[in-house]
Amino acid sequence: MSRKGANLEALGVVAELVPTSSPFRLGMTAKPKAAGLKPFRIVGRLQLSTGEGTWDEWHVSFEDGRYGWLAEAQGTFWVTRPLPAPTNPPPPDFPQIAPGQRLSFGGYGEFTVTDRRQALYTSAEGDLPFAATPGAVFMYADLSGADGSVGTLDYGDDPGVDAFFVGRPVALAELGVEGLEGWSERKVAARASSLNCPACGAGLQLKDPANTVRVACTYCGSVLATPQDGATAAKFEVLARLQKLPFKPLLPLGGEGTLRGRPYAILGAVLKACTVDGVHYYWREYLLKETKSEAYHWLVESNGHWTLVEPAAAGEVSTAPRLAVYRGTRYKHFQSTTARVEAVLGEFYWEVKKGESTDVSDYVAPPRILSEERYANEVTWSEGSYVPKEELESGFGLGAPLPTPEGVGSNQPWPHAETARGFLRTVALFAGIAVFLFVFFNIKADRKVVYQKRHDLSVSTTDPTIAPDAIAEALTVVTEPFEVPRSGNVEARIDAPTDNSWVYVGAVLLEEATGQAYGFGLQSDYYHGVDGGERWSEGSRSRTVYVGRVPAGRYVLRLEPELERGKAPPYYDIRLRSGVPRFAHLMAVLVLLLLGPIALAISKARFEGRRWAESDYGGGSGSDDDE
Amino acid sequence: MLRRGFQVFGALLLTAYAWAGLAGWELPTNAKKGVVAAGARSATGFRAYSFWTGGK
Numbered sequence: 001m002s003r004k005g006a007n008l009e010a011l012g013v014v015a016e017l018v019p020t021s022s023p024f025r026l027g028m029t030a031k032p033k034a035a036g037l038k039p040f041r042i043v044g045r046l047q048l049s050t051g052e053g054t055w056d057e058w059h060v061s062f063e064d065g066r067y068g069w070l071a072e073a074q075g076t077f078w079v080t081r082p083l084p085a086p087t088n089p090p091p092p093d094f095p096q097i098a099p100g101q102r103l104s105f106g107g108y109g110e111f112t113v114t115d116r117r118q119a120l121y122t123s124a125e126g127d128l129p130f131a132a133t134p135g136a137v138f139m140y141a142d143l144s145g146a147d148g149s150v151g152t153l154d155y156g157d158d159p160g161v162d163a164f165f166v167g168r169p170v171a172l173a174e175l176g177v178e179g180l181e182g183w184s185e186r187k188v189a190a191r192a193s194s195l196n197c198p199a200c201g202a203g204l205q206l207k208d209p210a211n212t213v214r215v216a217c218t219y220c221g222s223v224l225a226t227p228q229d230g231a232t233a234a235k236f237e238v239l240a241r242l243q244k245l246p247f248k249p250l251l252p253l254g255g256e257g258t259l260r261g262r263p264y265a266i267l268g269a270v271l272k273a274c275t276v277d278g279v280h281y282y283w284r285e286y287l288l289k290e291t292k293s294e295a296y297h298w299l300v301e302s303n304g305h306w307t308l309v310e311p312a313a314a315g316e317v318s319t320a321p322r323l324a325v326y327r328g329t330r331y332k333h334f335q336s337t338t339a340r341v342e343a344v345l346g347e348f349y350w351e352v353k354k355g356e357s358t359d360v361s362d363y364v365a366p367p368r369i370l371s372e373e374r375y376a377n378e379v380t381w382s383e384g385s386y387v388p389k390e391e392l393e394s395g396f397g398l399g400a401p402l403p404t405p406e407g408v409g410s411n412q413p414w415p416h417a418e419t420a421r422g423f424l425r426t427v428a429l430f431a432g433i434a435v436f437l438f439v440f441f442n443i444k445a446d447r448k449v450v451y452q453k454r455h456d457l458s459v460s461t462t463d464p465t466i467a468p469d470a471i472a473e474a475l476t477v478v479t480e481p482f483e484v485p486r487s488g489n490v491e492a493r494i495d496a497p498t499d500n501s502w503v504y505v506g507a508v509l510l511e512e513a514t515g516q517a518y519g520f521g522l523q524s525d526y527y528h529g530v531d532g533g534e535r536w537s538e539g540s541r542s543r544t545v546y547v548g549r550v551p552a553g554r555y556v557l558r559l560e561p562e563l564e565r566g567k568a569p570p571y572y573d574i575r576l577r578s579g580v581p582r583f584a585h586l587m588a589v590l591v592l593l594l595l596g597p598i599a600l601a602i603s604k605a606r607f608e609g610r611r612w613a614e615s616d617y618g619g620g621s622g623s624d625d626d627e
Numbered sequence: 628m629l630r631r632g633f634q635v636f637g638a639l640l641l642t643a644y645a646w647a648g649l650a651g652w653e654l655p656t657n658a659k660k661g662v663v664a665a666g667a668r669s670a671t672g673f674r675a676y677s678f679w680t681g682g683k
Contacts, residue, residue: 422630430637434644441648478674488651510673515663520656548653558673581648588654589644596633 017047017123021210022056022072023172023180023294026126030060034174037079038062042070044126050119052351053213059128067129069165070175074349075295076311077175078150080167083108085153093159094139099379100314103143108166111143111151112315115378144315169313171293197222198238207254207265208289211349214239216268218253218345221245225351240354246343247271250301250402251286253346257396259308259387264288264297266396268346274337274360287348296349299392300384304402305409306392307369309384317370317381324363324370326383331363331370334410335616339373362410366611369411386411408611415607420600427593434593438586446579450490451482451557457503458570468565476560481512483554484578490550491580494522495542496572501525501564502539503572508558509547518547524572550578 028042044059058070060079068081085091086105094116101113118139121132136157143151149168156162172180193209196202199222206212215224221242249269256265268287273280283302290297298309317326322333340357359374367386372379386409389402405412414420455477466474484490496503502525509518522545528537559574612618646652663673673679 416629419629423633426630426634426637430641433641437641437645437648476679489653490651508679510663517661517663519659519661545656545658546653547658549651556673558679560679579651582653585644585647585654589640592640593637596636 017045017125018054020047020054020056021208022058024056024058024070024072024177025179028177028179030175030177032079032170032174032176034168034170036168037170037175038064040068040070042126043067044128045124046121046128046132047123048119049122050117054122059126061127068167074311075290075293076169077172078167078169079175080150080152080165083164083166085161085164091153091161091164093161094141094155095159097141097153099377100374108151109149110146110315111149112146112317112379113141114144114314114380115142116140117377144313146315146318148313148316150315173293195236198224198236199241205254206347207256207267208347208349212267212347213350214344214348214352216344216346216348217242218245221343221345223344223354245345247284247345249284249286249345251299251392251396251398255396256291259391259395262293263291265291266299266346268344268348268352270341270352271343272339273342274339276337282342287346298382298384299387302409303407304389304405305412306387306389306402307384307409307411308387309369309371309382312370312381312383314379314381317372324372326370326381329365329368329370331365331368333616334362334364334369334612335614336361364411366411367413384411386413407614408607410611410614412611414604416600416603420597420604423596423600427597430593431590434586434589438581438583441581445581446486446488446577448485448578449575450484450555450578451479451574451576453479454571454573455559455561456571457561457563457568471565472560472562476558479557479559481554481556482576484550484552486579487549487551488579489582490518490547491544491577492520492522492547493542493544493575493577494524494572495575496524496569498524498526498539498541498569500527500529501567501569503568504562505572505574506560506562507574509550509576510556510558511551511553512556513553516551518550520545520547522574524569546580546582 024042026042026045029039030041031039040060040062042058043061046057046059048055048057055071055073059067060070061067066081068079071078071080086108088106089104091097091103091105092101097113097116099113099116103111103113105111118137120137121134123134124132138157139155139159141153141155143153145151145166149166151167152165153161154163154165193206195204195206195215197204197217197220199217200220202217202219204215204217204219206215213226215236216222217224221244222238223240223242224236225239226236247269251266251269253266253269256263258264265288266286267289270285270287271282272285273282275281283300286299286301288297288299289295295310300307300309312326317324319325324331324333337360338357339360341352341354343354344352361372363370363372369384369386371382371384373382389405392398393402455475457475490509492507492509494505502523504521504523507520507522509520510516523543524541525539526537526541527539528535530536557574557576561568561572
């Protein structure tokens with residue numbers, strides 16, 4: 001009945017309400033714990049259908065006299081309120097609106113169209129704010145806001161917008177609905193929780209009977225469906241008869257466990273596949289029910305790699321070429337493909353069909369993954385997190401270990417990330433100590449010049465009559481004794497004005513008392529010129545060598561030059577210093593300390609290379625050797 | 628395990644660096660070390676050119 005003025009008008013015969021899994025009932029009151037929500041009472045119920053499923057929307061009256069709607073789908077709950085329809089700019093008409101489209105509604109913010117459908121009013125009870133004629137078709141578009149809000153554009157039965165609703169998703173516990181039935185009680189009340197497979201006779205236990213509309217027998221694989229008339233859906237009919245299981249799930253369907261602190265029941269498994277360059281790739285998706293919040297999540301297994309997936313708010317995702325950003329995390333595009341359902345097992349809340357396909361795009365930010373699925377009338381986003389198989393084995397109490405992962409998963413985190421952080425901390429600490437030691441050595445160092453003298457080469461080499469041996473003997477000198485005051489290294493430096501010439505000085509540092517001798521060579525050579533208009537030069541006029549662990553004592557230095565007669569420089573300078581700190585040693589320590597992180601960086605680069613080899617940008621498959 | 632091994636490696640490296648800095652140790656070069664015969668340590672012995680070139 002509809003109230004028009006003072007008269008009541010009959011709208012038609014209202015069909016019987018279809019039993020649904022809704023936890024709400026007419027007359028329930030709520031004191032929401034969620035901020036911004038006032039206490040309300042459920043005063044009306046509208047039942048709607050797209051032909052693929054039936055759902056409820058509850059008309060609620062707030063204590064401030066305003067009204068709104070409480071909607072639910074797949075374990076998610078929204079409270080919305082009517083607002084004046086946007087005018088600047090106005091929303092597109094229904095034929096122009098498309099899933100995935102981004103709309104800017106001025107002060108209302110930005111929204112993404114997630115769903116665009118036609119539905120019909122199937123039944124109703126209680127007070128409703130408008131006349132919902134049973135069987136009347138209406139059009140709507142669901143929106144997801146960039147600020148986490150949700151919205152609906154209600155087009156009614158014409159292309160123009162009739163009403164605009166905006167609200168927020170609210171967890172069931174946050175709604176504070178009094179007298180709420182628990183999940184376990186509700187499932188028994190709605191439908192039987194056990195049945196015998198009509199195909200093979202095996203006994204099946206349903207975990208989510210209130211919501212299940214498809215069951216694939218876990219013994220024979222036959223697909224069972226609820227009759228079209230949901231009101232009498234006490235039993236399932238055979239939709240497709242199979243003789244054997246189409247695949248063997250790795251997780252026990254119907255099993256329960258805890259993952260990341262949340263209790264889950266495993267409802268069903270879907271074998272999916274895609275074809276790339278003629279090659280079929282398979283993976284399995286396990287439908288989970290989070291038994292506390294009633295939300296549906298997924299565990300996706302591909303080549304032994306596991307990912308826990310939850311719905312993501314499409315409005316909060318922004319995309320750019322090869323990039324998606326969700327709640328501050330940047331995800332790189334990994335691959336896009338068309339996924340199709342190959343086989344199903346277990347129970348499902350939607351009419352899953354073998355062969356149904358969807359366009360999927362995956363974006364990764366290991367260990368997270370963001371996925372977009374596009375259907376004709378709908379676009380959905382989900383976010384997943386990599387789960388090591390050991391976590392699953394303990395979380396679900398699996399008796400046998402899960403298969404070892406093969407290759408690198410698309411969102412598998414690099415296994416040495418924690419080690420790398422430890423390495424970098426170690427390098428930072430040890431490098432700091434090394435620098436401190438270097439500063440200490442510099443403060444403590446003598447750098448004392450123990451010998452310094454210029455040695456003449458000019459006289460002997462310019463006289464052509466002198467024999468070579470005589471020149472060598474004439475140029476060889478043994479210095480007067482000098483003191484090396486402290487044990488340590490000695491720095492020997494040669495400096496000569498070589499000009500397209502060279503001089504080599506064989507040196508021996510000799511301790512007078514012990515006869516301990518340290519032999520070394522010093523060379524000065526410098527060549528330069530112009531070749532093809534380009535200036536060039538090579539060599540060095542000065543060079544330094546170090547002699548290690550020289551004890552303190554009294555020393556002499558023997559110097560025997562070798563040179564090219566007629567081209568030698570006129571002189572060379574020799575300087576000896578004791579106790580000179582070595583910057584090169586510090587650099588060697590730092591380089592050696594970096595070897596660990598460098599090895600890990602190479603390991604990471606190889607790991608990423610193998611990951612991306614499996615992407616749209618890989619051009620082939622990576623090797624299977626593990627890190 | 629890998630991390631512990633690297634910490635041990637780093638500690639040994641720092642110990643070696645500290646020892647090298649204090650002892651004046653140098654990386655091996657072409658420098659040669661030897662002892663001149665006791666009889667040649669007189670002022671005339673190693674100061675003579677023939678002492679060094681006699682073996683050639």
